[in-house]
Structures are given as structure tokens and as C-alpha cells.
Amino acid sequence: MAKCILLVRVSTDSKKQELSLREQESELFELALSKGYCEEDIIAICKQESALKRRYAKTSEEKDAIEIKQQGLQEMEDMIKNDSSINxxxxxxxxxxxxxxxxxFDELEFLTDRKIQLIIAKPYIELLNSDGSLNPxxxxxxxxxxxxADAEMRNKLDRFQRTKESRRKEGKYVGGWLPFGYMVEPSTKKIIINEEEAAIVKYMFNEYLKGGTSIYKLADELQERGIIDYDNRHSAFTFAYTILKNYAYAGLPSTVRQKGKKASTNLYPAIVTKEMVDKTIEMSEQAKTKPKTNVKNIYYCKSLLKCADCERVYVARLNKAVYQCTNDNGKCNNAEISINLADTILWNFAMTLKISQMLHQTEEDKAAYQVQIEVLKQKIEKINIDIENNNKAYSILNKRIIMQKITEEDGEAIEKELDTTKKELEKKLNDYTNKVAEIEQILFNMNTSIAFKHINIDDIADIEDDNLRYxxxxxxxxxxxxxxxxxxxIKLELYAKHIDTAYTYYVTTRNRKIYNKDFRIEEAYTSNTTHLVDFKILQRYKRQGKANKEYQKQYYQKNxxxxIKQNVEGKRRRKSKPEN
Structure with missing residues (x-):
């Protein structure tokens, strides 16, 4: 007995569409009965899901595969392949x-190759003639x-994307994971800062940027203070890690995607600056190989020296008493530098900066910085209003395009002007926000930097404790x-925190002399001392070549x-090994 398939589908899971699904099935069932099929020979395939999910596929092949799977076409094909009575x-x-x-057209080919009739109810179409041939x-x-149908879907997707982009530009939530520190305002659907959580985010960035702590330690502290509550230490670490490495907190699209959650294209208000996120990422990468300071050998320059050729970090080689580039592939020919010379330069430079910082930590300085912050915040408030008005203009423009009150060409021209204005406003906003963050960081450093209240400013030069110097x-x-x-x-370019200018020193390695930025190469290894810097070279480490030789000698005598026995045995095994 011949059988038939009813292919029924609606695009959403709403109750209204569920009713439509039953109506379609009922009418197709009646149509199949009118064509002579018995009730028991009618097979219904009903699917209730959206084709818009295809937009997440990257290639056309993936989109086609998703569509077949979602809409039950694969189920229909499998039934036809396994049951020859379906016609x-x-x-x-x-x-x-x-x-x-x-x-x-793939489905059309599949059906016509097997001489299977396709009947469309609205408008009524019978694909095959009575003899099984295709009706032209x-x-x-x-x-x-x-x-x-294809054009309708493309227009629908275009409208959907245009509306979504318009909402995104207005700062509205468009779906996906919402990072810690943000919330959606119920009435406007805009993403706003959750002030309570944002304070924690700022604390995490400031605490980590101070140095001296790891992401694990920061996560542990958050757990101990009850700010977060995870079952295990690794989950707490993941929480801190995803915050410190996410550019969403600098007002940019999120660069972190949580496992099992949809990627987000939302735009978020800035809580910290891009430079702060850059620095935390850089510090976390350096921390992977950074030694602790409570060990026997403390290297002042650890993680601070970078190769100008390959930008790799320098590490200490104790046996040679030098800092050396970590590029082990032989492509970098940059020079190594004595630990004592590098430590001397960085300690004297840091000491000068620290003294200057301590001289400018009066209450008057703090008050002046607070005034600057207030002025900048007023400017930021005004720019935010201008950006909001600009976003409203996007929404109005989008509605006028949809209602066809202006042409798409005119709309694109106006949108370009709005984009230009928005970029200018966002640049100003970013500059002012960065300036506020920079001043707040200075104030933060004033209040939380290494206090040294037990040390007089005149005695800083006499500090000998390696941990304190570090x-x-x-x-x-x-x-x-x-x-x-x-x-x-060797040339050393030093960059202080919160200061853009580089400070330059030169070192002549054979006679171990240090020169200032005005040094000229032709002055090296001459009696010219015009640009010589009067630093007392620290004598912290010595080459261990002779000591190693002495140790090897003692070890050989003892063993x-x-x-000798190991050497003889090795020679015997090599001789007994068969030649190829």
C-alpha cells in the first residue's frame, strides 16, 4: 500500500505557532485523504523551530546542514530511503x-530522482506528471x-541585523553573556554599570597592577572576604582571570567567552582603561616565569628587562652573573648584560622616582588631583549626553529607512556622518576616562604604595634590604x-609607570661604566668622562665558573x-651494538 509524508513546520515555539502547526497538519491530512491515501499510511513530520539559528553558522555548507537537521528534512530523506512504499x-x-x-533544489533533485511526488498546498503545485516525469x-x-522564499529570508535577516546593530550602537543589550560588573536597566534595556560590582572590578585591577600578588592570591582574598563563593579554588581563579583579561571593562567588545555561553557583541560602559587591561595581561604573562622574592637569590630586574630585537623577556643566569634574552632558537643576537650593572641602573633610577613621589604626596597635591578629576568628570558627563543623542539618531534613522521615508543611499550617507561624530566623541571620552584613571591611579599609589613611614626620605639611598629594593x-x-x-x-631605555618619556642609559661592558643619554659611541673606552654617570656599582653576584670547576674536581675525586666503571660499561655497550 502506498504511503505519504506530511512535512509540517513553523518557525517559532510560541503558542500561536503551535496552533498553526496543528492547522497545517489537519489541512494536509485532509488533502492526503482526498488523494486516496489511507489514514494509517499517512506519516506526519512536525517541526517547530526557527531558521534564524542558521545565522550563527560560518559557512554556507554549515548553514545548509543546520537547516536540514532543524527542519526535519533529514528525517524525511531517511524514511524515503528505508521505505520504498512512500511515493x-x-x-x-x-x-x-x-x-x-x-x-x-537539493530536495527537489532528491525527490525527482526517486519519482516521488511533491504536492504543495498553497499555492497548489503538483511537481510530477502522472507518468513520473517532471512537469515544466x-x-x-x-x-x-x-x-x-529565499529573498524573504534574506530581507528578514537584514532587518534583524540592522535592528540589532542599531540597538547595539545605542548601548542596549542584544543578548549573550553579561560580564560581572554590568546589569540591564529594565525600562530602557541598556547595559549600565552595577556600581557595587564595578567597585570590586576596580579593586581587582588596582590591586593586581600594584604588583606583588598573583591572580590565585587575588581570587583567594575575594573568597575569604565573601565577595565570591565558589566550591573550589580553580573556579575562583577563573572568575578573577576572566575579569582581568577582558577588554569589555575598557568599553570595548568582550574578548572573553564563557564556556557553553553565546559570544557577545554588546558594548559596555568603561569601568577601567584599555591601558590597565593591557598591563594586567602583560603582567600575567610575565608572572608565568616570574620567580618569588622570598628565595635566596633576588634579581632586581626580573621580568622588567626586554629584548629590543625580539621583545622576549630577559632572565638571570647565575653561573655567568648576567641577564640573558630567553630566545633560545638562536635567532636573537642581542647582548647579555651583567646582573650587577643592570641592578645598579634600575635601583638608582627607581630610587630617584620614589623620592620624587614621596615629595609630592602632600594633602595639597591630593586636593589638586581631586579638582582635576571633578573637571574631567564634568566633561565626561557632557560627552555621554552627546553620545546618547547620537545613538538616538541611529534609532530614528533606522526606523525611517524601514518605513522607506528616506532612501537607503541617503541613509548610508547620514549613518557615515553619525559614525564619524560618534568616533570623535568616543575618542574624547576615552582620552578623558584614561586621564581620570591615570590620576586616580596616582592617588591610589599615594594612599597604598609602599609606605616607608619608618624611613626618612633622606635615608632611602641607604636601604640595603634586597626585598625592599625589589x-x-x-x-x-x-x-x-x-x-x-x-x-x-649596550643601551637601556627605562619606562617608569604613568610616565610616557623613556630614560636612557648606556653601558660599556668591558670596563663596566655607565653613561647618560647624551653619550656617543665614539666616547666609549676613552678618557672622556663628560657623560659618565656616578653610580656605585652593586657587587651582588660573581661569575661561578671557577667555583664550578673546583666542585667538579672534588666530585670526580670522591666518585x-x-x-670509571660507568665509562667502561658505556664503551662496552657501544662496541656490542650491531652496525646498520
Whole structure:
């Protein structure tokens, strides 16, 4: 007995569409009965899901595969392949099969190759003639309605994307994961800052940027204070890690995606600056190989020295008493530098900065900084109003385009003008926000930096404690670039935190002399001392070559018989090894 399939589909899961699904199935069932099929030979495939989910697929092949899977076409094909008695498929309309031309014609080919009739209820189309051949008129109708269905879907997607982009530009929530520190305002649907959570985010960035703590320690502190509550330490670490590495907190699209959650394209109000996120990422990368300061050997410059050639970090080599580039592939020919020379320069530089900082930590200085912040916040408030008005203009423009009150060409021209204005406003906003963050960081450093209240400013130069020196250096200095400028001449460019200007020193490695920024190469290894810097070279480490040789000698004498026996055994094994 011949069988048929009813292919029924609606695009959403609403109750209204559920009713439509039952209505389609009922009418197609009646149509199948009128074509002579018995009730028990009618197979219904009903699907109730949205084709818009295809927009998340990256390639057209992925989109086609998703559409087949979602709309039950694969189920229909499997039934036809496994049951030769099925000779007809009924569908409510062509768009209920698919809205993509390629998928529609693939299904057309699948059915016609097997001489299976396709009957469309609205408008009524019978694809095959009574002899099983393809009806040219029906194929023309099928092609025309397939093109209309495809165009309708493309227009629908365009409208959806245009509306979504307009909402996104207005700062409204458009779906996806919402990072910690933000919330959606119920009435306007805009993403706003959750002040309570934002205070925690600022604290995390400021605490981590001070140095001296790891992301794990920061997560532990948040757990201990009851700010977060996770079952295990790793989850708490993940929470802190995703915050400190997410550019969403600088007002940019999110760069972190939580496992199992949809990627977000939302725009978020800035809580910290881009420079702060850059620095936390850089520090976390350096911390992977950064040694602790409570060990026997404390290297002042650890994680601060960078190679000017390959931008790799320098590490200490104790046996040679030098800092050396970590590029082990042989491509970097940059010079190594004595630990004592590098430590001397960075300590004296950091000491000068620290003294200057302590001289400018009066209450009058703090008050002046607060006034600057208030002025900048007024400017930021005005710019935010201008940006909001600009976003409203986007929404109005989008509505006028949809209502066809202006042409798409005119709309694109106006949108370009709005984009230009918005970029200018956002640049100003970013500059002012960064300036506020910079001043707040200065105030934060004044209040929370290494206090040294037990040390007089005149006594800083007499500090000999290695841990204290290390803390001062890493508090004041951002990084130092190392560059070999000539044979046995090294250039050091030091960058202090919150200061854009580079400070330059030169070192001649053979006679271990240090020069200022005005040094010229031709002055090296001469009696000219015009640009010589009067730093007392720290004598912290010595080359261990002789000591190693002495140790090896003692070890050999102590283990002579054992080593000879191992050597003889090794020679015997090599001789007994068969030649290839």
C-alpha cells in the first residue's frame, strides 16, 4: 500500500505557532485523504523551530546542514530511503520546506530522482506528471516561489541585523553573556554599570597592577572576604582571570567567552582603561616565569628587562652573573648584560622616582588631583549626553529607512556622518576616562604604595634590604628595553609607570661604566668622562665558573671508581651494538 509524508513546520515555539502547526497538519491530512491515501499510511513530520539559528553558522555548507537537521528534512530523506512504499510528500507551502534556494533544489533533485511526488498546498503545485516525469510548469512555479522564499529570508535577516546593530550602537543589550560588573536597566534595556560590582572590578585591577600578588592570591582574598563563593579554588581563579583579561571593562567588545555561553557583541560602559587591561595581561604573562622574592637569590630586574630585537623577556643566569634574552632558537643576537650593572641602573633610577613621589604626596597635591578629576568628570558627563543623542539618531534613522521615508543611499550617507561624530566623541571620552584613571591611579599609589613611614626620605639611598629594593623597583618601573648598539656597548631605555618619556642609559661592558643619554659611541673606552654617570656599582653576584670547576674536581675525586666503571660499561655497550 502506498504511503505519504506530511512535512509540517513553523518557525517559532510560541503558542500561536503551535496552533498553526496543528492547522497545517489537519489541512494536509485532509488533502492526503482526498488523494486516496489511507489514514494509517499517512506519516506526519512536525517541526517547530526557527531558521534564524542558521545565522550563527560560518559557512554556507554549515548553514545548509543546520537547516536540514532543524527542519526535519533529514528525517524525511531517511524514511524515503528505508521505505520504498512512500511515493508522495505533502507540504503547506514551499517556504515550509526551506527558505534557502540551494536546500530547496537539493530536495527537489532528491525527490525527482526517486519519482516521488511533491504536492504543495498553497499555492497548489503538483511537481510530477502522472507518468513520473517532471512537469515544466510546476518546476517554473517551484523555482519562482523558491526565489521569493529565499529573498524573504534574506530581507528578514537584514532587518534583524540592522535592528540589532542599531540597538547595539545605542548601548542596549542584544543578548549573550553579561560580564560581572554590568546589569540591564529594565525600562530602557541598556547595559549600565552595577556600581557595587564595578567597585570590586576596580579593586581587582588596582590591586593586581600594584604588583606583588598573583591572580590565585587575588581570587583567594575575594573568597575569604565573601565577595565570591565558589566550591573550589580553580573556579575562583577563573572568575578573577576572566575579569582581568577582558577588554569589555575598557568599553570595548568582550574578548572573553564563557564556556557553553553565546559570544557577545554588546558594548559596555568603561569601568577601567584599555591601558590597565593591557598591563594586567602583560603582567600575567610575565608572572608565568616570574620567580618569588622570598628565595635566596633576588634579581632586581626580573621580568622588567626586554629584548629590543625580539621583545622576549630577559632572565638571570647565575653561573655567568648576567641577564640573558630567553630566545633560545638562536635567532636573537642581542647582548647579555651583567646582573650587577643592570641592578645598579634600575635601583638608582627607581630610587630617584620614589623620592620624587614621596615629595609630592602632600594633602595639597591630593586636593589638586581631586579638582582635576571633578573637571574631567564634568566633561565626561557632557560627552555621554552627546553620545546618547547620537545613538538616538541611529534609532530614528533606522526606523525611517524601514518605513522607506528616506532612501537607503541617503541613509548610508547620514549613518557615515553619525559614525564619524560618534568616533570623535568616543575618542574624547576615552582620552578623558584614561586621564581620570591615570590620576586616580596616582592617588591610589599615594594612599597604598609602599609606605616607608619608618624611613626618612633622606635615608632611602641607604636601604640595603634586597626585598625592599625589589619592591621599590617593581613599584616604580614599568619595563626596560635592552639593545646592543655596538660591540661591547649596550643601551637601556627605562619606562617608569604613568610616565610616557623613556630614560636612557648606556653601558660599556668591558670596563663596566655607565653613561647618560647624551653619550656617543665614539666616547666609549676613552678618557672622556663628560657623560659618565656616578653610580656605585652593586657587587651582588660573581661569575661561578671557577667555583664550578673546583666542585667538579672534588666530585670526580670522591666518585672516581664509580665514574670509571660507568665509562667502561658505556664503551662496552657501544662496541656490542650491531652496525646498520
Amino acid at each position: 508522495c510528500v505533502f507540504a503547506w507551502e514551499i517556504s515550509r520546506i526551506s527558505r534557502r534556494e540551494k536546500v530547496l 510548469s510546476s518546476k517554473m512555479q517551484f523555482s519562482m516561489f523558491a526565489a521569493l 619592591e621599590i623597583i617593581h613599584e616604580m618601573i614599568d619595563y626596560c628595553m635592552i639593545e646592543k648598539v655596538a660591540d661591547s656597548i 672516581r671508581e664509580k665514574l
